[in-house]
Amino acid sequence: MTETTTEPTITRTIDARGSFCPGPLMELIRAIREGQVGDVIAVRSSDRGSKVDIPKWVEKAGHRLIGAFEREGYDELVVEKRR
Amino acid sequence: MEERLALVLFSGTDDKLQAAAVLTAGAAALGRPVHIFLQYWALDAFRADRIAGDHGLAPEAGAEGRAAVDALAKAGQASWAETLRQAKELGDVRIEACSLSMDLLDLEPSDLDPLVDGVEGVTAFWVNAGEGQVVFI
Incomplete structure (x- = not known):
């Protein structure tokens, strides 16, 4: 179970691969609004802007970026809903 | 309170409308409130019977630009109208038609896509813009 420290339990995964800027962020925002505080949402994006945009939005919106992972051909950003 | 943004859309080509929708x-x-004012050819593109149609591209696009835009659309890029619809769901976005342009194009509010919230004059636009930034596209 040591993996849980780097790969937290994900409440919901959004596969936004193939969606163009700002689609993945918009899908993430929708999921955060629908979720509960403490939920961990992973968003998969092939849009090159997401790995820069999503962390900026997360900070501004008062949530927490748990991690940004480079996968094969896409990025996966994991966010905890904080409010 | 986040800083307000006012966008004046004048051009009615799909590339400029797409750029405006993404902004x-x-x-x-x-969380920034966005107030969009539709003038001239941008307003024409919001006609209910034309919004889903092809509105062409700015002249600098050329044939190469046309092919690039078509390729992105084919790859599943949301249309500018769809992006605006999502933006309205997400935040405080109001879209108003310029009353002078309504007269110019001989339009009634019922001729416009439901994305458009209403019709206002230029003074109301400036009052709504307040001290925020104004961008003209």
């Missing part, structure tokens, strides 16, 4: 969505995502 709107980003601002809405950050």
Whole structure:
């Protein structure tokens, strides 16, 4: 179970691969609004802007970026809903 | 309170409307209220019977630009109208038609897509813009 420290339990995964800027962020925002505080949402994006945009939005919106992972051909950003 | 943004849309080509829609969505995502004022050819593109149609591209696009835009659309890029619809769901985005342009194009509010919230004159636009930034596209 040591993996849980780097790969937290994900409440919901959004596969936004193939969606163009700002689609993945918009899908993430929708999921955060629908979720509960403490939920961990992973968003998969092939849009090159997401790995820069999503962390900026997360900070501004008062949530927490748990991690940004480079996968094969896409990025996966994991966010905890904080409010 | 986030800083207000006012966008004046004048051009009615799909590339400029797409750029405006993306700017709107980003601002809405950050909680900035966005007020969009539709003038001239941009207003024409919001006619209910034309919004889903082809509105062409700015002249600088050329044939190469046309092919690039078509390729992105084919790859599943949301249309500018869809992006604006999502931005409205996400945040505080109001879209108003310029009353002078309504007269110019001989339009009634019922001729416009439901994305358009209403019709206002230029004074109301400036009052709503307040001290925020104004961008003309």
